[in-house]
Amino acid sequence: MSSMFLPPPIQQINSAIADHANVDLYVLRLDLIHPWVNGNKWFKLKYNLLEAKQKNCPTLLTFGGAYSNHIYATAAAGNLFGFRTVGVIRGEERLPLNPTLSFAVQQGMQLVYLNRETYRQRHTIAVCEDLRQCFGEVFIIPEGGCNLNGVRGCTEIIDTAAFDTICVACGTATTLAGITLSLHQGQRVIAFPVLKNGSFLAQEIDSLLRNYLASGLPAPTEPGAWEMVCDYHFGGYAKVNDELLRFSQQFRQAHGIPLDYVYTAKMFYGVMDLLQQGFFAQSDRQRHRLLLVHTGGLQGNVGMEARL
Ligand SMILES: Cc1ncc(COP(=O)(O)O)c(C=O)c1O
Known part of the structure; x- marks a missing residue:
């Protein structure tokens, strides 16, 4: 890698x-x-991607704001290393997409939006289970790669x-x-x-x-x-x-x-x-x-x- x-x-x-x-x-x-x-993004993603590969998990799911460096980098890294990616974005969808999110979509990332209240609950089992129901087997990387x-x-x-x-x-x-x-x-x-x-x-x-x-x-x-x-x-x-x-x-x-x-x-x-x-x-x-x-x-x- x-x-x-x-x-x-x-x-x-x-x-x-x-x-x-x-x-x-x-x-x-x-x-x-x-x-x-x-930047620091590759360093934060590297072992997350390796763990996802080891677990044969086909999809990376992560979180961020609409201008997030982490969303941008995860979309690109997923594409480079053969993962599907899902970006869970804080707030409502705004069209046309800004340059960060347009890039993420070009890299194959699927975007989903959570209102701010639900986004605050993103660490809870309930929200994670809902996301798993929607997207199947996903490897979850926290916002900002903070793990x-x-x-x-x-x-x-x-x-x-x-x-x-x-x-x-x-x-x-x-x-x-x-x-x-x-x-x-x-x-x-x-x-x-x-x-x-x-x-x-x-x-x-x-x-x-x-x-x-x-x-x-x-x-x-x-x-x-x-x-x-x-x-x-x-x-x-x-x-x-x-x-x-x-x-x-x-x-x-x-x-x-x-x-x-x-x-x-x-x-x-x-x-x-x-x-x-x-x-x-x-x-x-x-x-x-x-x-x-x-x-x-x-x-x-x-x-x-x-x-x-
Ligand atoms: C460009 C850039 N510099 C610095 C940081 C801060 O890194 P950390 O969240 O690990 O403190 C971030 C956030 O990840 C970032 O995107």
Whole structure:
């Protein structure tokens, strides 16, 4: 399976702000590993797909909003690896379909819509049974790929001790949990939640880590050190303002790296702001090696730009 994906390049960023802060700045370009199944998505899907194959389950069923990166990637991954796919979408159907859902349908995904109230109940046995009644034998992947298979895949994102700090945008915290489980001695990971009041995620992270370790699934290391910086949500999930849009544009012009507005732009903005505040200063005066994980999500910019 993994042979379909390119190894992610690590790109050094020349930045006067970073230089002044005595920091070497790098970006892990997970956005470049595949045209459609890229970013953290492949890592979250990989072991879900392998389990579905092992169980001879012909159909993947998953959940998401109408602009979801996860729906987009699951549709493409299902098509690549020979699964039928069903996307359960939050809210009413809107025609014409937006670019995310049009792509999913082109990849063969069957869409079904749940009103917001029923969607909130998607974890319950009753709703899952209804879906099984409709679609037969399905392998259910939770929204955002947030399960232990998702965490397991994310333990494979970083395999180097060459960095002091790793920064990642955070939604469900699956990616953060996987990276935390693969840190080397002395490394730490910083999560930038894109939701308002993201500090509630601390409990989620603890429970993801606890459940993962209790599951007996392979963990490359003992969990490393993680922190959260909650000040760069820009008003909440999928909220943007002119400053963020300007920042993304300037960053792309300066470094040739496109950012998505929902996740990576907020994290990159936060990091550049923290650099100016001396947040990453090291006591031993060595240069700090900082790696930003580009988790993809660029497909969402098309729909977002149409709504701005
Ligand atoms: C592009 C992108 N970056 C970051 C994240 C956050 O990942 P997680 O939900 O694992 O915290 C997501 C959501 O899956 C995403 O689509």
